[in-house]
Amino acid sequence: MTLLAANAFAGIGHMLSHPFLRYAFLAGTGIAIASGLVGYFIVLRQQVFTGDALSHVAFTGALAALAAGINLRIGLYGACILFALLIAALGNRGSGDDTTIGIVFAWILGLGAFFLTIYTTSRSGTTGGTTGINVLFGSIFGLSRATAQTSAVLTIFIAVAVICLARPLLFASIDENVAAARGVPVRALGFALLFLVGVTAAQATQAVGALLLLGLLAAPAGAAQRLTTRPFAAMWLSAAIALASVWAGLSIAYAAPKIPPSFAIVATTTTVYLVSILVKKYAPTLHLSTPERAPVSP
Amino acid sequence: MLGTGLTWNLRSDVHQLFEFHFMVNAFRAGTIVAVLAGAVGWYMVLRRQAFAGHTLAVVSFPGAAAAIWLGVSVNFGYFGACIAAAVVIAAIPRASSGQTYSEESAVVGTVQAFALACGVLFVSLYGGFLNSLTGLLFGTFLGISDHQVITLLVVAAVVLVALAIVARPLFFATVDSDVAQARGVPVRLLSFVFLVLLGCAAAEVSQITGALLVFALLVMPAASAQQLTARPTLGFAITIALALLITWTGLAVAYFSVYPVGFFVTTIGMACYLLSVVIGHSAAYVARRAPRGVVVA
Numbered sequence: 001m002t003l004l005a006a007n008a009f010a011g012i013g014h015m016l017s018h019p020f021l022r023y024a025f026l027a028g029t030g031i032a033i034a035s036g037l038v039g040y041f042i043v044l045r046q047q048v049f050t051g052d053a054l055s056h057v058a059f060t061g062a063l064a065a066l067a068a069g070i071n072l073r074i075g076l077y078g079a080c081i082l083f084a085l086l087i088a089a090l091g092n093r094g095s096g097d098d099t100t101i102g103i104v105f106a107w108i109l110g111l112g113a114f115f116l117t118i119y120t121t122s123r124s125g126t127t128g129g130t131t132g133i134n135v136l137f138g139s140i141f142g143l144s145r146a147t148a149q150t151s152a153v154l155t156i157f158i159a160v161a162v163i164c165l166a167r168p169l170l171f172a173s174i175d176e177n178v179a180a181a182r183g184v185p186v187r188a189l190g191f192a193l194l195f196l197v198g199v200t201a202a203q204a205t206q207a208v209g210a211l212l213l214l215g216l217l218a219a220p221a222g223a224a225q226r227l228t229t230r231p232f233a234a235m236w237l238s239a240a241i242a243l244a245s246v247w248a249g250l251s252i253a254y255a256a257p258k259i260p261p262s263f264a265i266v267a268t269t270t271t272v273y274l275v276s277i278l279v280k281k282y283a284p285t286l287h288l289s290t291p292e293r294a295p296v297s298p
Numbered sequence: 299m300l301g302t303g304l305t306w307n308l309r310s311d312v313h314q315l316f317e318f319h320f321m322v323n324a325f326r327a328g329t330i331v332a333v334l335a336g337a338v339g340w341y342m343v344l345r346r347q348a349f350a351g352h353t354l355a356v357v358s359f360p361g362a363a364a365a366i367w368l369g370v371s372v373n374f375g376y377f378g379a380c381i382a383a384a385v386v387i388a389a390i391p392r393a394s395s396g397q398t399y400s401e402e403s404a405v406v407g408t409v410q411a412f413a414l415a416c417g418v419l420f421v422s423l424y425g426g427f428l429n430s431l432t433g434l435l436f437g438t439f440l441g442i443s444d445h446q447v448i449t450l451l452v453v454a455a456v457v458l459v460a461l462a463i464v465a466r467p468l469f470f471a472t473v474d475s476d477v478a479q480a481r482g483v484p485v486r487l488l489s490f491v492f493l494v495l496l497g498c499a500a501a502e503v504s505q506i507t508g509a510l511l512v513f514a515l516l517v518m519p520a521a522s523a524q525q526l527t528a529r530p531t532l533g534f535a536i537t538i539a540l541a542l543l544i545t546w547t548g549l550a551v552a553y554f555s556v557y558p559v560g561f562f563v564t565t566i567g568m569a570c571y572l573l574s575v576v577i578g579h580s581a582a583y584v585a586r587r588a589p590r591g592v593v594v595a
Contacts, residue, residue, distance in 0.1 A: 046403050048404060049348070049349045049403065052349065052410070098348060099346070099348055099521045100521075102348040102513065102521075103514075103521055103568065103571050104568075106517060106564055106567070106568075107514070107564045107565065107568040109511060109514075110511055110514060110560055110561045110563065110564025110568075111561065111564075113436040113508075113510075113511070113560045114561040116432070116436070116558075121556060133431065136435070212414055212415050212418070213411070214408070214411040215408065215411030215412065216411075217407065218404045219404070219407070222401060222408060258422065258423060259419065259422070260419060260422045263419040263422070265415075266411050266412055266414075267412065267415060267416075267419075270408055270411070270412040270415075273405075
């Protein structure tokens with residue numbers, strides 16, 4: 001037993017002796033916590049479609065910056081934050097039935113294909129294609145030390161901001177009209193949340209890639225919502241699930257080099273969600289601690 | 299590949315366009331796909347299932363990637379994955395009105411992310427085919443075989459016939475699902491059937507526009523038409539006409555340029571939508587003004 005434990009620790013020690021894995025864990029930890037916290041509110045407010053749209057905008061922003069010959073991150077943050085604020089300014093919550101948002105992001109993605117071609121044809125060889133694919137599907141094992149540190153600092157900022165805003169945001173999300181009547185700045189909170197989602201999307205794009213962003217935003221939060229109806233518990237649980245999934249995903253990808261880290265991470269969050277559905281369905285006794293559903297509907 | 303390039307002589311341009319057999323096939327496939335996308339997309343926009351539609355659309359990517367990895371026909375991958383995803387999404391209980399939290403969007407988002415992640419895995423297992431990967435994602439109209447055109451035609455015919463059979467009850471269930479249910483219309487079954495049809499349509503369209511841009515052809519013509527008219531039959535006709543216009547123009551422009559066909563399809567679609575918003579709003583403005591003038595006079 002001790003031998004096994006020693007081996008496991010030795011394995012983890014060996015894994016962390018690689019700098020690229022240390023950077024991946026550093027960046028991944030921050031991104032997981034930020035996505036888990038932000039994702040909880042996104043799912044609660046039914047704004048998952050906004051996250052979907054942002055992930056596509058992130059791709060175009062990054063490729064536009066590359067095609068223009070400037071730093072990829074400028075385009076990434078610029079596009080994500082601008083689009084997030086645009087959705088907030090349109091004054092709607094960007095839920096799944098929103099055709100206008102769908103049209104705009106479909107077009108923006110088409111633009112992304114255009115920039116990808118410009119970038120690919122302006123380079124010789126396959127570097128352009130590889131970069132485009134990295135933006136779409138992530139390259140967490142390829143992060144530099146500086147990128148990982150910046151990412152960690154930024155995600156701490158996001159997490160602190162979400163925790164500070166959590167109470168009023170929860171009120172505004174559950175009953176917008178009553179919150180507004182009680183003097184909660186509902187509109188400003190909507191802006192703040194979408195701004196934070198934009199920054200998170202730009203961050204997460206570097207780790208899991210633009211297209212898999214929803215796996216970190218929606219799945220941990222959905223599972224947490226399944227497992228408990230207590231709001232703050234669900235928020236922390238969502239962050240914890242995201243964190244555990246990223247750690248597990250990175251370890252799996254390290255152990256099995258054929259498996260891309262992005263897939264391992266998203267597959268873990270999906271599995272957790274599936275398990276949460278099964279737990280809720282077949283083991284309701286586990287939910288004795290859950291209080292009765294609060295009467296939120298009028 | 300190009301003969302002499304684009305000239306001002308329209309006749310010679312059109313002649314150039316159809317000079318090669320692959321381009322004729324591209325137009326045949328484009329026409330089939332546009333009619334199908336328009337018809338199914340019209341219902342999708344009316345039913346406000348943009349997110350579900352987008353998810354079904356991107357699912358075709360892992361399907362095709364898996365088929366290539368396993369070495370089976372790509373058609374199996376496209377249709378298998380899209381129909382499977384449609385079944386999963388249909389199994390989610392829809393939000394009833396008045397409920398503040400619904401799980402639907404979280405599940406749809408998770409299905410989408412997981413499907414794309416599987417796509418990444420299959421590509422990685424297959425081991426690097428970057429050029430065709432871009433083709434899978436952003437569309438290519440090169441190398442559509444006669445056999446493929448016939449497959450597209452058969453599937454499109456089946457989907458359109460099925461859609462025609464459920465058209466009336468589906469419209470009823472979409473416009474007022476509670477009343478339809480009370481009148482004995484099988485609302486849940488229809489919703490399931492529609493998602494499967496949407497999945498088939500997405501699988502077809504993605505073979506032209508690429509997995510990431512299917513959504514454009516599904517949503518843009520339909521949304522434009524619904525800006526222009528509220529009448530179902532007319533709107534349906536406008537949707538299909540716009541879808542054809544967008545696809546044909548997109549293919550023709552893409553033939554003469556180096557940029558991907560998906561970019562032109564989305565941009566022309568966006569232009570159609572913006573134009574129809576302007577027309578719709580000015581028509582509404584005129585309609586608002588006219589009766590008042592009559593009353594005052």
